[in-house]
Amino acid sequence: MYNVRKVTGDLYWVGANDHRLALFENIHPIPRGVSYNSYLLLDEKTVLFDTVDWSACRQLLENLDHLLGDKPLDYLVIHHMEPDHGASVEEILLRYPGVKIIASAKAFAFMQQFGFHVEGHEQIAVKEGDAQCFGKHTVRFFAAPMVHWPEVVVSFDEADGVLFSADAFGTFGALDGKLFADEVNFDRDWLDDARRYFTNIVGKYGMPVQTLLKKAGGILDQIKFICPLHGPVWRKDLEYFIHKHDLWSRYEPEEKGVLIAYASMYGNTESAAQALAARLCERGMTNVHVYDVSNTHVSYLISEAFRLSHMVLASVTYNLGIYPVMHNFLADMKALNLQNRTVALMENGTWAIKSGELMKKELEGMNRMTVLEQSLTMTSALHGDQAAGLDQLADAIVASCRS
Ligand code: FEO
Secondary structure: OOOOEEEEOOEEEOOEEEOOOOEEOOOEEOOOOEEEOOEEEEOOOEEEEOOOOHHHHHHHHHHHHHHHOOOOOOEEEOOOOOHHHHOOHHHHHHHOOOOEEEEOHHHHHHHHHOOOOOOOOOEEEOOOOOEEEOOOOEEEEEEOOOOOOOOOEEEEEOOOOEEEOOOOOOOOEOOOOOOEHHHOOHHHHOHHHHHHHHHHHHHHHHHHHHHHHHHHHHOHHHOOEEEOOOOOEEOOOHHHHHHHHHHHHOOOOOEEEEEEEEEOOOOHHHHHHHHHHHHHHHOOOOOEEEEEOOOOOHHHHHHHHHHEEEEEEEEEEEOOEEOHHHHHHHHHHHHOOOOOOEEEEEEEEOOOOOHHHHHHHHHHOOOOOEEOOOOEEEEOEOOHHHHHHHHHHHHHHHHHHHO
16 A cells, blocks of 8 residues: 655655564664655656665655656655665666666766666766756755765755755654654654664764764755655754754763663672662762663664763673673774763672773773773672772762763
8 A cells, every 4th residue: 555645745755664573784773763864856757765675675666656646757856875765776666667877987887886776877976066957856965975875965956945855854763654753752752863873873973974064054944845865854953853863973971971881791790780789879969871781782882872971881801801781882882883871880790800901992092082081890789888999989970070
């Protein structure tokens, strides 16, 4: 059954929702699913903006069939060639043999790399500032390299003020009928997934996102809609979501607060982490969040690390190193370029305790990370006679949060 929604007078969402995929990019859990957004413009010329993942191709085809009827599809715009959007390109070319393709030169190269046969179709390579007129609508293209791949372009429909933003301003979560961000309680129900999407997928590329935000800033008063490739379309409170992206891409925390991530084999490191959390709350901290790294997917930890100003990393020593899942969290932080956080360390071990020193070294290899001097070492378990040390650690974290 076709399933389309009108975005503006002659622009339709023709994408698909996916609740079957468990892991986005085969790594990030998506318990609320995901949407692959495609848009169809019915102007004097008909234009499809992006396709969908191969698994959702049938839905896209039904949607196109419903809206186009006997009309041809004149143009296919590819903003981003990653297969969650580009995998159905060849099927579109087969169904609509007259379609002309608009993409960046690099996107055409990627089509070849993925084995799509675009020969025989007119290929229009666009670069910064190029425009294409489809009738009433003129669409201008802007390069957005590394948001999130190098071939990415975004485009702006000058007639209706629609920004087709590619992966930018996207989020995990299937739409399930709701198309616009103002049809959901975004702050309550979607923001965490939006942050987890941004930080894990695009987080590494803060500078390119800042460049894109500056370009968008130049036409901000003209942008009436933001149409991303995943998640809801924005037509109200654009500043709210733009501000979040500005913070995330500058690696500024959204909130003063403490993420306590612990790696515990037999519960002793966990017990110490919990005792620290209680002391922080006793001292008036209201934004303390405790996670076991062994049963929390690292994408959630990364998202929380981007949200909060402070972190406590508590890890046992394992094979004379950092506990592997904690090590993985640190490696992901570095890969995603997280910076500008204050971190306190707790280490544990029964002999040859090394995890604190090693975690510090990892953090020193990242940008603008502050490691508090106050730390805590426990041998096998934290005992009552170390309560003063725990109090001092809590005092140091609270003082840093309030500074
Ligand atoms: Fe949603 Fe980078 O693809």
